[in-house]
Amino acid sequence: MWDSLPSFGTGVLYAILVAAAYTFAVAIGAGGGKPRLLESARRGAFATSALVALGVLVLAYAFVTHDFRIRYVTRYSDRTMPTSYLLAALWGGQDGSLLWWSFLLSLYTTACVAWLKGKYRELQPYVIATLMVIMSFFAVLMLFAANPFETNLSGAKIDGEGLNPLLQNYWMAIHPPSLYTGFVGCSVPFAFAIAALVTGRLDNEWIVAVRKWMLFAWLFLSIGNALGMRWAYEELGWGGYWAWDPVENAACLPWFSASAYVHSTMIQERRGMLKIWNVVLIAITFLLTIFGTFLTRAGLISSVHAFAQSDIGIFFLWFMGLVAGVTVGLIVWRLPQLRSRGQIEAVLSREAAFVVNNWLLVGSAAFILVATIFPRISEWLWNETVTVGPPFFNRWMAPLGLGLLALMGMGPLFGWRKTSGVSLKRAFAIPTATLVAVVLLHIVFGRRLGAPAFVPQDAFYPGIAGIVLQKFGSAAPAITIGLCAFNFAVVLQEFFRGTRARLQKHPDEGAFQALLRVVEKSRRRYGGYVVHIGVGLLFVGFCGRSWEIEHEATLGVGDSHVIGDYRLTYEGPRMEVDPAKRMIFADLNVERDGKFLGRLSPARFIYTKGGQPTTEVSMMRGLRDDLYLVVGTMDPQTKKATLRFHVNPLVSWVWYGMYVLVAGAMLSLWPDVKLREVSAWGYARFAAGTATSVLLSVLLATSSARAAPAVSGGSVAGAASLVTARPLDGTPALAAGLGLLLAALVLVGRKNDERSLG
């Protein structure tokens, strides 16, 4: 009955291309005020999106029914895989991930077109047209270079090759979708920018329209990158979470330009300045997302993500060329209208701080971009491949990152246009005092706590630049911790000042209620401040790298090894077997100060489907540090195990920082519940919003716990011993608390709105 399923799938791809082309043509025709054509284009966009969903469902059906006639299904699944990984295989390989990208774009298109009903009628046709061009590009790519429905040349196989074991874990199941959600989300702001350029409506209209879309994409870029870090940390087993791998870099590039945009957009909103810059930033962000996909999928530079490569590169290059060409052409055409109305009046103003912050963010992105593709550049220029490694990035990104951290703290202290000396002094007093105090405390007590303020480093280069970088690198821990304290003080001060101002105006309110009201009234501002706290926590986590300890040792049964203040005793090897793999564990008991803390069991998994054995990390997390263990080799005769021990200080702070960042971004993004909406629909939205926030916090809260069973792949005993959380690890409580706080904020806001209504 389903003999023609692969052909049907390919037919759906053709239908997507035709439908997108049709919708594009109708949308262009609707430009300049033809409501009937616009309605037709809107429906065309919905229909095209429905066809993409159909394509995804056909592929999902092929996976679930093990249709091994299809090459993609054969290469990325087998009969032993559980259903959840069968569905995760939808985006596990190149061809499927392109379909998945189209699917996410179709979801965005549907949401955007539905949201646009009755709004931005002049921009709308061109927004739809731009989205359809992007959709057509992916349809062409799938049809002519990477068709997920292509059949095996040698006919149907009996079983598939299975998904790469590295990809079979919880983090990998959720990392690509969320990163892609961020990547694809940048298409909507780009579509608005093009529409604004085409129609010449370049004032605040489109900027206001894309605000939340961009923030949403930025949020998912952050989450996607964080999940990728977590995956690298838990799964790759080299002891860290960020290795400046080309694909990691490609994933963080749009994050930098999007962060620059969410700041510079405020200057255009307030002052009508930086119009060209904003359009350029959006185009750059979009191009970088395409570049990121290109880098992951086209194999331009080899990386840990080398499991998905082919020769679709030329299609991407043409598309990027088209996007860049059209954007530049439109900007040049609209140049007279893009001139700024205002100008920066004082160096000590928020807009000046934002401009410098933009330079640094875009400068960081440009630096990472050039360093990432440097092997190709050097090959092209000098005919030899020069690769730049993680030490190079770490040296150079430290000053750039700390510059950003400093500006992030100072920005909120300036007012718009100009700030008088007196108010500046008042604003800087407490944060600066905090900075000085914390740095002094760090210098005095740091060494005793195993976290000295200065960590001597080797010179990386000869010459002055080398010496400056070396000195800076040595002082980086003290500078980082000081600047983080400065940032926290700034944010606390901002919350305090806002609350005090509100209390002066409404003396009848209590302090807590005033705080909630102030935050609720300008969530975008205070959400941004919460994000700043999250970024500060991230930096504290990054700083922990300076104090990490790494040992390697071969232990016989009963031997002990001391690292930091941990003593580990090797109890011996242990083997378990399940249908997919053999698992060899090395059991170690961990003690600190003579107190038993638990058992760690790093492992090697050998999959029956062949391939390299995988390294399974076992760790003990804590606020102060993570004890991270990897087993290299195990001798079956002597039972000796070669182990790598890491003590990674403050890594948990990176994950906590991410939770706070997500909470802040959600606070900014929270939809406005307007007074006139106090109706069934208003309550429905409110309920949906609260449910989402609670669900998200539960997901975040349980994420650490859920990682364990996924890693062990069905062995409950192994799972229990693989990841041991210490009582100190308060991730679930923190995440749940943040979720509840968010819900409380909205609830209070709503109650007050109702009171003011009636």
Add this chain to the structure above:
Amino acid sequence: MTDPDDLLARASTWIAPVTVATAVAVGLTSGLGPAILVLAGGILLGAVLLFWSSLGRLTGESPLTLEEAVGLAAPSPEEERKRSILRALKDLEYERSVGKISEEDFAELTTRYRAEAKVLLQSLDAELEPARKAAEKKLEKRLRAEKVDRPKDRGTGRETAPAKTAGEAASTDSPATENTSEAAAPADSPAPATAPTAPACAACGTKNDSDARFCKKCGAALAAEGATP
């Protein structure tokens, strides 16, 4: 021929729930594979209906809805500009309240923004004048037809304009929303901002803006010398 819109409207209310319900039922009884097929079938049906209705619009066979007829109701560039000025004024208020800006700078900047806003509001009013007159005429005709006496104080409708402006601004996402009406209302007053001092209200003691003629809190008329040159 059945009107595609009608069909779509009717279908859209039941296609999604019926498909999802059937898919869940099939999924529970026969497994995930058949459930995916049911979903795919529902989506294909939806796509076909959507194309049908899209083509119906294109060929002009379906009537225009009210929403389409409203057509291009996009705000003009002046409107956008006005909004950004009102937002800037709100920001200034906030920054003064948290002590980020000195009183002198605040006074200078608000005066400048207000002058800009005033010009814009006047030009917006002038633009809308013919439409407003036409609307007034229609309203009068209708009232006369329904034999309702028109209250005299409705005037030309100019008095209601500033309130509407403030309401619009209040709907934008920005801090200290309640300040908007206070910040925006005096901008419409014809008195030029020449007096730098801020007159306090005799009745309630609230500090008002230099060009205010009425107190922004209690509405009492302010002393003439504080506001007019």
